[in-house]
Amino acid sequence: MPNEKITINDIARLSGVSKRTVSRVINQSPKVGEQTKLKVEKIIEQYNYVPDKQARGLASSRSYLLGLVYDNPDALYIDDVQRGVLSFCSKKGYELVVHPCRYKSPDLNDNVLDFIRRSKLDGIILLPPASEVDELADVLDNKQVPYVRLVSGFSEKTDDFVMSNDRHGAADMARFLVSLKHQKIAMITGPLHYRSSKERYEGFIHTMESMDRPLPESYLIEGTNLYESGIEKGKHLLTLEDRPTAIFCNNDEMASGVLKAASDLGIKVPEQLSVCGFDDNLLASRIIPALTTIKRPVRPMAVYAANKLIAKIEGNNPQAVIQNCTVHPELVIRDSTGFNDN
Amino acid sequence: MPNEKITINDIARLSGVSKRTVSRVINQSPKVGEQTKLKVEKIIEQYNYVPDKQARGLASSRSYLLGLVYDNPDALYIDDVQRGVLSFCSKKGYELVVHPCRYKSPDLNDNVLDFIRRSKLDGIILLPPASEVDELADVLDNKQVPYVRLVSGFSEKTDDFVMSNDRHGAADMARFLVSLKHQKIAMITGPLHYRSSKERYEGFIHTMESMDRPLPESYLIEGTNLYESGIEKGKHLLTLEDRPTAIFCNNDEMASGVLKAASDLGIKVPEQLSVCGFDDNLLASRIIPALTTIKRPVRPMAVYAANKLIAKIEGNNPQAVIQNCTVHPELVIRDSTGFNDN
DNA sequence: TTGAAAGCGCTAACAA
DNA sequence: TTGTTAGCGCTTTCAA
Numbered sequence: 001m002p003n004e005k006i007t008i009n010d011i012a013r014l015s016g017v018s019k020r021t022v023s024r025v026i027n028q029s030p031k032v033g034e035q036t037k038l039k040v041e042k043i044i045e046q047y048n049y050v051p052d053k054q055a056r057g058l059a060s061s062r063s064y065l066l067g068l069v070y071d072n073p074d075a076l077y078i079d080d081v082q083r084g085v086l087s088f089c090s091k092k093g094y095e096l097v098v099h100p101c102r103y104k105s106p107d108l109n110d111n112v113l114d115f116i117r118r119s120k121l122d123g124i125i126l127l128p129p130a131s132e133v134d135e136l137a138d139v140l141d142n143k144q145v146p147y148v149r150l151v152s153g154f155s156e157k158t159d160d161f162v163m164s165n166d167r168h169g170a171a172d173m174a175r176f177l178v179s180l181k182h183q184k185i186a187m188i189t190g191p192l193h194y195r196s197s198k199e200r201y202e203g204f205i206h207t208m209e210s211m212d213r214p215l216p217e218s219y220l221i222e223g224t225n226l227y228e229s230g231i232e233k234g235k236h237l238l239t240l241e242d243r244p245t246a247i248f249c250n251n252d253e254m255a256s257g258v259l260k261a262a263s264d265l266g267i268k269v270p271e272q273l274s275v276c277g278f279d280d281n282l283l284a285s286r287i288i289p290a291l292t293t294i295k296r297p298v299r300p301m302a303v304y305a306a307n308k309l310i311a312k313i314e315g316n317n318p319q320a321v322i323q324n325c326t327v328h329p330e331l332v333i334r335d336s337t338g339f340n341d342n
Numbered sequence: 343m344p345n346e347k348i349t350i351n352d353i354a355r356l357s358g359v360s361k362r363t364v365s366r367v368i369n370q371s372p373k374v375g376e377q378t379k380l381k382v383e384k385i386i387e388q389y390n391y392v393p394d395k396q397a398r399g400l401a402s403s404r405s406y407l408l409g410l411v412y413d414n415p416d417a418l419y420i421d422d423v424q425r426g427v428l429s430f431c432s433k434k435g436y437e438l439v440v441h442p443c444r445y446k447s448p449d450l451n452d453n454v455l456d457f458i459r460r461s462k463l464d465g466i467i468l469l470p471p472a473s474e475v476d477e478l479a480d481v482l483d484n485k486q487v488p489y490v491r492l493v494s495g496f497s498e499k500t501d502d503f504v505m506s507n508d509r510h511g512a513a514d515m516a517r518f519l520v521s522l523k524h525q526k527i528a529m530i531t532g533p534l535h536y537r538s539s540k541e542r543y544e545g546f547i548h549t550m551e552s553m554d555r556p557l558p559e560s561y562l563i564e565g566t567n568l569y570e571s572g573i574e575k576g577k578h579l580l581t582l583e584d585r586p587t588a589i590f591c592n593n594d595e596m597a598s599g600v601l602k603a604a605s606d607l608g609i610k611v612p613e614q615l616s617v618c619g620f621d622d623n624l625l626a627s628r629i630i631p632a633l634t635t636i637k638r639p640v641r642p643m644a645v646y647a648a649n650k651l652i653a654k655i656e657g658n659n660p661q662a663v664i665q666n667c668t669v670h671p672e673l674v675i676r677d678s679t680g681f682n683d684n
Numbered sequence: 685t686t687g688a689a690a691g692c693g694c695t696a697a698c699a700a
Numbered sequence: 701t702t703g704t705t706a707g708c709g710c711t712t713t714c715a716a
Contacts, residue, residue: 007709018687023711033685054405054462055709057396058692065439075624079417082440095439095461097407098424119437120396227628256628263630282417286569286598287629288605349693360703365695375701397693400708 006049015043026051066094067124069112071103076281084302092310103130109139116145123147123309132195146312148305152196158325162305166196169294169329170203173248178211182246182340186219188233190250197250219244223254230257238265245340252277252284255291270338280332289335297327348391357385368393408436409466411454413445418623426644434652445472451481458487465489465651474537488654490647494538500667504647508538511636511671512545515590520553524588524682528561530575532592539592561586565596572599580607587682594619594626597633612680622674631677639669
């Protein structure tokens with residue numbers, strides 16, 4: 001167990017230099033003699049000294065606290081992000097403070113700003129859909145709060161974003177379903193004001209079109225991303241006179257709903273119907289039949305986000321800020337899709 | 343948007359009293375004249391003043407930060423807890439810092455202590471199974487760190503615990519399965535060194551025994567709580583010469599595994615086999631057939647935990663510490679269980 | 685390259 | 701009941 005009450009003064013005394021010099025060593029200031037530096041570092045090591053965050057914060061207006069702002073019904077996603085972020089930031093001496101919010105709320109901005117101010121956060125990570133609210137980003141820019149946004153899609157401002165190329169993922173799925181010889185393919189999209197839904201939707205239909213297989217209007221439905229919506233829209237599609245043989249859903253939740261609808265209607269998956277989702281959350285592998293889906297690389301995104309954010313906060317190593325901003329979802333083939341042999 | 347740079351000095355000046363008095367008002371000291379108090383409060387309100395946490399912390403060795411320590415594969419559970427805790431503690435001016443750990447690790451204690459020290463946490467909430475490590479609790483007692491443990495089962499030390507009576511829940515399930523006329527009932531327990539597994543196991547078999555329906559040894563298997571274990575143990579039970587007609591699993595994850603095993607073996611649920619779990623996590627309602635299970639009231643537990651912890655930290659209102667420490671799981675009947683008509 | 689001293693915003697003895 | 705005066709442990713001008 002590390003010692004309890006060692007302060008910068010002790011270290012200064014013990015190593016025969018001034019407080020100021022110890023401070024310089026702690027903060028890796030270049031203006032310290034090599035000898036002095038080594039001497040001080042040795043004492044720090046020896047006494048297992050860790051600078052007090054609050055004191056540092058009070059003196060420098062920093063807190064070594066990062067905020068995670070989200071409004072997402074998907075617990076699995078949040079947990080994954082948290083672990084990813086923590087794996088990076090705890091090495092760097094930062095802690096993570098979590099903050100659920102209501103992204104549609106009119107006082108979202110104030111709420112987030114207040115959160116930042118109350119805890120003197122050094123920076124925040126925004127998860128979708130809160131990350132898609134440009135107005136919030138503007139306010140943060142305005143207040144000079146460092147932030148990173150996790151989003152689907154593409155942006156030029158690479159140092160504010162970690163992006164997932166959902167469009168490609170959806171395109172892969174389109175190709176996969178066609179390779180299975182499906183002729184009647186439907187899609188249940190997410191709410192199209194979400195960036196991720198839009199990307200997946202466009203990736204899918206454009207690819208279908210490029211293969212001369214445009215989706216008929218009746219095979220294209222907007223859902224809510226919720227399980228219940230999957231049931232409802234699934235039921236609708238499956239009771240169509242000419243029902244589809246494959247349904248691609250914007251996420252695994254809705255795909256589960258479609259599975260439920262199919263089950264209720266006595267339609268066998270994958271024999272009579274192929275169903276696939278997007279995300280590859282826990283559900284996808286547990287459900288029967290296990291879902292074919294597109295795996296969103298959440299962990300890596302979270303790690304990149306933490307990396308970028310800390311780089312921005314510390315303002316050094318600009319290289320680190322630029323790279324690794326786009327991540328690629330990949331197709332995971334399981335049991336809910338099959339060859340169409342009509 | 344709240345003003346930025348107001349300090350206690352401004353408030354003192356503005357309300358014509360000393361800094362110390364403002365401090366007293368902020369900290370709800372009783373030793374302030376009613377008039378003075380109102381006057382100061384009005385100014386505080388008017389200028390939207392919020393005391394600086396770091397400064398307060400530095401001066402009083404407090405941080406207004408609570409820690410959540412967990413090592414649990416179940417993301418859904420974590421997320422639920424987080425939201426429950428936050429709903430209470432953010433009202434009280436505390437923030438939540440999350441900390442995954444490896445509860446089996448030999449340096450668990452040091453790791454947690456270090457986490458507390460680094461962030462100067464005011465207190466922590468321990469989730470199972472880390473909450474079941476008495477040694478860790480001892481160390482915390484030793485270091486005078488306030489904590490609350492979420493556990494299954496019962497303890498006399500009510501102010502350190504928020505408890506879930508899993509034993510009762512399991513007993514309910516036993517009675518339910520018997521009411522369905524099942525004669526051959528099996529159970530896949532969790533690892534019995536977990537308190538929750540033990541409680542559920544004992545609650546179940548004791549109740550069966552009390553109904554003169556002791557479980558034969560071959561119908562009692564210890565699993566790992568993981569999905570894969572459910573598949574494995576399920577397959578085993580279902581290929582027994584005299585296979586059970588009902589299987590109660592220690593959690594929903596394993597119950598999902600049993601469903602998978604049954605599906606692979608062509609055994610219909612609930613027609614030929616009833617399967618039930620425990621927890622009522624997201625999976626339970628999504629899977630087909632939807633799982634009959636025991637709902638663990640996670641949110642309320644989390645709220646109570648936050649409540650207790652803050653009461654302990656602030657050391658006032660001892661009443662609040664005593665009450666509400668036990669919570670009761672309840673049976674949720676869905677589609678995976680049915681009447682046995684052999 | 686180093687050090688002395690002031691101060692970040694607050695709480696806490698001790699007086700008054 | 702209120703105010704004065706020191707700090708809490710660190711960073712940061714400024715000077716040496």
